[in-house]
Amino acid sequence: MELNGSQIVLETLKEQGVDTIFGYPGGTILNIFDELYKYGDTFKHILTSHEQGASHAADGYSRATGKVGVCFATSGPGSTNLVTGIATAYMDSIPMVAITCNVGTSLIGRDSFQEIDITGITMPITKHNFMVKSVEELAPTIRKAFKIAISGRKGPVLVDIPKDITAAKCEYTPEPAQVPDESKKAKKHCFEAAVELLSNAKKPLIYVGGGAISSNVGEDLITFAEKIDAPVVSSLMGLGAFPNNHELHVGLIGMHGRYEANRAAAQCDVLVVCGARFSDRVAGNRGKFAPKAEILHIDIDAAEMDKNLVSNYHLRGDLAEAIPALTKAVEQQSHSEWKEEINSWKRPFVQNQIGDYVNPQLVIEAADKYTDDDAIIVTDVGQHQLWAAQFYKYKKPRTLLTSGGLGTMGYSMGAAMGAAVGCPNQKVVMFVGDGGFHMNLSELATMASYQIPVVMVVMNNTVLGMVRQWQKIFYGNRFADTDPHRATDFVKVAEAFGVKGMRISSNDEIDSVMKAAIEMNEPVLIDCVISPDSNVLPMIPPGGAHTDIIEKM
Amino acid sequence: MTEKLILAALVKNTSGTLQRVAGLFSRRGYNIDSLTVCETEDPRFSRMTIVCTTQPEYVRQICQQLLKLEIVEKVVVLNDENAVGSELLLVKVKAQGIDAKNAVLALNQKYGARVKDVTLKSMTLELTGTADVLEEFIDKVEQYGIIELARTGATALERGEHSIIDDVI
Incomplete structure (x- = not known):
């Protein structure tokens, strides 16, 4: 049948199973929005306050559901406003398709109104991007965009469509949804070497990263850990991949990770890396990370092998295939002494009580107490992010959404909306600092308009806590622009947007307020008055090793 | 290293x-x-x-x-074992008068360079070869005075009878 470009965009999205789009209209994307209007209920379009919110929402939707998130934006500033969200998704390997429109082909290259070279701008932050030059290319390009987003190591793809192409007509034939390209299989000798290594390990340790979540390896990871009897540490991105209440769970590793997790990495003789990249926040000092270990690196992305840390054994491939295969090939192992050794190093995370301020640890533990294992925790970036990583007990994959790679302040509002829209049967609790909340609080309007039931917990210390913490340690307490002490009344802000606002001013209010907020099925903001002097501890200074750990400040 | x-x-x-x-x-x-x-x-x-x-x-x-x-x-x-590579150099040198021109021509002959343009005061030379040979040639013509030069950078093909595309299609 003959369709116009806008109809083709929507039809190809329908082919891919897309039913939710986050976006913002504008001049060049008008044709597509006009069709969206005519398509009625086929798509749920969430109009955000700002395109950045739409891109974070598509990202949050994707992280929570495992599906491809989709966002729409117009040319020029509409497209550039997506950039931070696309970069955030790229750094965390989140599959997403951003569709932008550009000025008509006859206006391109003339600095026309709202013209921008968005493919040029997003080249380094997308897996790939396209500018569609003819309506005939449109459907194949969008299909290809989905294919790229979900194949191999996942990530964002952008498709830029000049306005005239959204109106031009051509024949359209529906096709089935794209499936990921088959991932490369690990070589036989590499696999055999890995089995041999795991069979002879005395002090094995598993280090999981975001790949353990995006691969959907699921419970096979637990079976694997049990079979090789190896304790499991996790990067921030990997939290949830391995249940917190499992006997083999050691927990967060890295800069603000558990002492015993970092010490275990330093002492292990075999380190099995599952979909992680030895980021500088995990291996601060690459030369001193896992110095005694033979490293088996399992990753779908061959370019991760030896990128940050040279490893002795490589298994390239999908964890969802490699892990069950290894489990099958290895005999049951037992390492009770090693497990006891790690247990003996245990030093629980503790957040010191400061004056009469609300203790963030208790707030997060209360959120844990009143939510079930399926609840989705979304964080912004900063101290509260690490507290949410330390004190909430994640038991399932896709229950912690956080900007781990790019560290995007302002991420949480959009991401929480996306998660809540994508998973209406799961409770979404969002933690944000007052700094990050100020960045994108305009999305309160979206929360209110669509009555998106997110519990937004503002950890309000009136300062830029994490940066301030670094100033305490490395800059002689010179608090350059981290002490704004803004007078914003977040409860009033929430109410002004039509969102219920609550406040926790002391520890004894935590339980009742948190419980009430979680039980409500509407957007609600909680302003938590915490101390400007709280720190995230322990901390391994940047470039440091586990022996440099700071436990008191 | x-x-x-x-x-x-x-x-x-x-x-x-x-x-x-x-x-x-x-x-x-x-x-x-x-x-x-x-x-x-x-x-x-x-x-x-x-x-x-x-x-x-x-x-x-x-x-x-x-x-x-x-x-x-x-x-x-x-690398040198598995490939052949070459680069193109164009260099414009000062060459006023018959003696200077003859000197440049003699050098050209030694290196297999070609004359692409001649004016009263200059000659433009073309040479292909490996980077080492081009650099040596540039050193030699420097004595006459280089007005300007352009190099393409290396291009190379694998040795043998196959094409890089063979196993891609």
């Missing part, structure tokens, strides 16, 4: 390809010495010859990063 690395990359012949490859090198901090692009015998593909200076342990990483680009089909590491 750094070494010279020559890569042949078979890439899709689409717009923006050069930008994608050059962008990868700059954002990952790899140094490009030279880069040449041309359409191949199959118009769907272009061939890039990339010369860069790097530490040997990064060679695999550079190749893997290139292969992650959607447009890159294949990457081959080239």
